[in-house]
Amino acid sequence: MAEIFIDNKRFEYDQPTKVLQFILDQGLDLPHFCYHPALSIPANCRQCYVEAGLPVFDREKNAYELDANGDRVIRWFPKLQTACSLDATDGMVIKTHVTSELVRRGQKDVLEFILINHPLDCPICDQAGECPLQEQTYKYGPEGSRFEHKKVHKPKRIQLGPRVVLDAERCINCTRCVRFTQEISKTHQLTIVQRGDNNYPMTAPGHVFDDPYSMNTVDICPVGALTASDFRFKARVWEMASTPSIDLTNGKGCSVDLWTRDNLVLRITPRFNPAVNGHWMPDSGRAAFATLNHDRVDKPLVRLDGEAIPTSWNNALLTFTERVTAANRIAVVGSPHASTEDNYVFKRFFEAAGKGAAVFVPHVIPGSGDGFLLSDDQAPNATGARLLGLAETQAAALAAEVTAADLVVVLNDDLVGRGVLRAEDLAGKTITFASNHNATTAAADLVVPVTNGAEHVGTYVNVDGRAQRTIPAKETSRTDRRLNLEMSSGRLDTFGTRFDNWVSDLNRIDCVPAWEFLTEASQELGTGLYYESARDVLAEIAARIDAFAGISYERMDDERGIALLATNETVSA
Amino acid sequence: MSFDWKTYQPLLIPNIPGLADIKVYEQHGGYVQYKKVLGDQTTWTPEAVTNEVKSSGLRGRGGAGFNTGLKWSFMPKPDGGPRYIAANGDESEPGTFKDRTIFEFNPHSFIEGALIAAYAMRITAVYVYIRGEYRSWIRMMEKAIADAYAAGHIGKNIHGSGFSTDMYVHSGAGAYICGEESSLMESLEGKRGYPRVKPPFPAQRGLWGRPTTINNIETLANVPLILRIGAEAYSQIGAKTHPGPLLYGISGHVNKPGVYEFPSGMPIETLIHEVCGGVKGGKKVKAVIPGGSSTPPLRGDQLAGVCMDSDSLRTAGSMLGTAGMVVMDEDTDLVDVLTRIAHFYHHESCGQCTPCREGTGWLEKTLKKIRRGDGTPRDLELLLDICTQMEGRTICALADAAAWPVRYTITRFREDFEARVKTPVHAHA
C-alpha cells in the first residue's frame, strides 16, 4: 500500500493513479476542465494546479530524511503541477487550494485568463446551470476582470453536423470534443483550427460532423460551445427533472438520464455505467425523446366501419375479454420491445385463460451494429423475452400462425411497420397494446394505450444478459409524482403552480402498463391473476423463473444492472 | 579575453569556396571522421562516441543549452524497433538566422554530424525539419542528402560497416511553435503542432512513440569537429562552461550585420564595435537582445565586460539562447520594440494552454494601448502581473519566452514606458 498526503491528510492507494483522479475519487474537489477520465490527458487547461513534493530518501540509512521536528523533509517541485497529468508516487505530498495560497492564486489566474475572451452570455446559454466554467468561476474565480479590450470574435451558430451546433466564442479549447472523435468514436471528424486565441474546433473543409456518436461532445463540452440542435433554447436545466433510465431503442440498453419538464422528455443523456456504456451513448438513442412524447395513443381505440374511434376504458376491457373468450385459436405475440413484467403477465394471462402460448419475433437487423454501443438487435428486451420462455419465431412462421388464428393479440410491437406481417394479415382480428400510433395500430380492431419506458417501471435484459430497469419520468393521467416517491421532481414539479409556465396536465397520457390492463382482464374473466404493482410482478418472476432468481429493483439500482447470464452464454428459444 | 578575433580561423563554416559541394567537402577531410568511426567500431563503440561528445562539453545550440552527449545517453537500449533523430532546423525565433548558413555553406558538416550521432544512438532514420519559408535552403539540403546517399554515406550497410540509417528532409508550414521539440514531432507525424506534455520525454516516447533525440542543426554540425580535434581540445575553445565555436547571428543597428563564427564567450561590446563595425551613424547602444527575441534585453550601459556565454549572461540578467543578437541604438523606442515582439508571440502561441493562449493576446493588446498613448501606470503593473500568471505555468516554454521580454523590457527600460502612459489626473493635484 502506497501513501499520499493531500492537504495534510494521509490516504492510501494501491493502483497507479493520477493525482487529480485520486482526489476526485476521494470525493474531494479540484477544479479542472480538460481532464476526462475516459480520454487521453492533454493537460492544456491548466486549471488543476497543485503544489507537489516528494520526501527526501536517504539511501544509506534506507529511510526518509527527517527534519529537526522529526517530520519528513519534503523537496517541492519548483513549479505548480497539473494534477491531472501527475502520477501519484509513494510518499507524495500535495497541497490544493485548501492549504496553498499559491494554488488559490494559480486557479484564479487561469480562470481570469479563460474569461477574458469568453462571451459571458450565460443568460442565454444552454449550458448555464450545468456549466463547469460557471461553477468553478463561482467557487474559485477572481472577483472581477482586469481585461479592458475588445474580445476575440469567432464564428457563432455553426452547424457542425446534423445534430451539433458550435459557438466558437464560448469554446475554452479543452479539446475534449476533438479527443472524443479521435479516441472514442474514432471518426476523427473534429480538429482544432487556427492558432492561439483564434483556435476553435472544426471539421475538415467540406465535411460534416455526422459521427453517429456526435452528441456525446455536447455532454463533455465543459461550456456551452457545443449544443444539441434539438435541445437548443428549449429549457433551462433547472426547470427540468432528470430520471435514471435506459435506452430502449437498441439491444445494448445504454444507461441514460431522461430530462423532463411538464411531463415531456426534452433530452436524453448518457448515464455512466462501466458495465454497459461507460460515459457514452449513440445519437440514435437520444432521438427517441420525441417518440416518448408525441404521436401517442392516448385513448383506447376501437375500429367501427373501418374507422378508429376513441372509446372508454370500460368498453375496451369488455371488448378485450369478449374477443378473447370468443376466440378458438389466438396468436399470442409478445414483444422484444416490451418490458419483462409486461411480457410475463401477457404470457401468464393467455396460459391462465387456456388460450395458447406466447411467441415473439426478435427485431434484429444483421450488420446494423457497430461493435460499440449499437448492436444488431433493435429491441431492448429480446433476451428477457427468451428467459421468460416466450418462444422465438420468425416472420413466415408467424404469418402462418396468424392466418390460422381467429384472433391476434400483439404486445406493443409494430409488426407491420417492421415488415414481419402485412396489414391484411391482421385485418379484422387484431388487438394490440401500443404506446404510439403506427402501422400495426392502424390495422388493429382494438388498440389499448400502454405506457412506454418513460412512464413505467420495467425490467429489460440487454443483448449481454444484463437486467436493468426504467423508472417513470413522465406522469400519465393515472400517476402522480407526489405520490410515487420513485419519480424524480424538478423545481417546477415541486414548487410550480398552475400559474407557472410548464405546469400543466397537457402532456399526461391516458395509458396504463400492459400488465395492469391484463390483470384487470384476468379479474374480469376470473382466471386468477392479481398484481398490485410492477414490483409484485417482478417478485413473482424472481420466485418462479430460475434465470431471474434474486433479481430486484433495489439490486438493479445499486449494482447498475444485474448480469443474468454467465459471460458468453446466450439463450436461444 | 586575450583572444584576437581577427586571426580566428572558422571551424564550422571554414573559408573554402564551394564547400557545399560534396566533392569539395570530401577533399577537405569531409566524412573522414564518420568513416573513422564506422571503420573502427571496436575503438569507436557507440558509447565511446557518446562519451567523447559528452566530455567535449558541447551544449545544444537550439536555445536551451543542454549537454549534447548527456542527452544522447538518455536513449534507451536498442530493442530492434525504429529510433529517430529529429534535427531541428525550424529556426523561427526573431533574431535567429544562423542554421541557414550551415544549410547554405556547409551542409555536409551537419549531415556528417547527424550520421555520427545516428551511429552513436543506433538511429534508423534522421528527419531534418526545416522551416517552410527556407524554400531554397530546403532544396539545397535535399540535394546534399541525395549526394550523400549517392556517395554511400547514407543507406543500408553503409561502407560495409553493418550500420544502416536513412535521412529525410521535412518542411515546416510556417509555425514558430513547430521548433519546440515535442510539437516538431507532432508536426512530423502529420498532426497539429501542439507541444506534448512531458514526461514522457522524447528519449522514452518520441516520434511515433519511439525513442527520439532532437538536436539543433548547428549542434550536430559541431560533432565531426569534436571527433577531429578531440573532446579535450574542443572543450578548450571559448568559454569553459559553454565551449566550442558559435555562430553569432547579429542584426539591428550595426554597420555590418550578419552571421559570424567565433568561439563562444565573445564580449558583446567586441562583437558590436569591432566585428560588426559599430553602431550605425555612430550612435550609442540603447539595448541588446543577446540570444533571440525571448531572451531578456540588456541595457546598453550595462554591457561592459558581458560575454556571450551562459554564465556571464546569467550574471548580467539574460541568457545565451541561440546567440541571435539584436542591437538597438539610442533612438529606439522600446515600447515599439516590445509591442512588435508581443505581437509575434501572440501570433505564434499554439493556443493549447490557457495562460499562453490568453496571456499573449492580453499582453499585446495592453502594449498596443500604451503605444497608442491610452495606457495608464496601472497597465504597467498589469503587464507584469500577466507575466507572473504565465511564467512556468504552461506545457512548453513559449509562454516564458513571451513573458520574459515583457517583464525585463519594462523593468529595465521603464522610462520609455512611463513616457507613454498617461499620468492620472489626481497626480497633478
Ligand SMILES: Cc1cc2nc3c(=O)[nH]c(=O)nc-3n(C[C@H](O)[C@H](O)[C@H](O)COP(=O)(O)O)c2cc1C
Ligand atoms: C517555442 C520554442 C521554439 C523553439 N524553436 C526552436 C528552433 O527553431 N530551432 C531549434 O533548434 N530549437 C528550438 N527550440 C528548442 C527546442 O525545443 C530544443 O530544445 C532544441 O531543438 C534541442 O536541440 P539542442 O539540444 O541541440 O539545442 C524551441 C523551443 C521553444 C520552446
Ligand code: SF4
Ligand atoms: S468545443 Fe467544448 S469540448 Fe470542444 S474544445 Fe471547445 S470547450 Fe472543449
Ligand code: SF4
Ligand atoms: S505554452 Fe503556448 S505554445 Fe506552448 S503549448 Fe502552451 S499554448 Fe502552446
Ligand code: FES
Ligand atoms: S484538467 Fe486541464 S490541465 Fe489538468
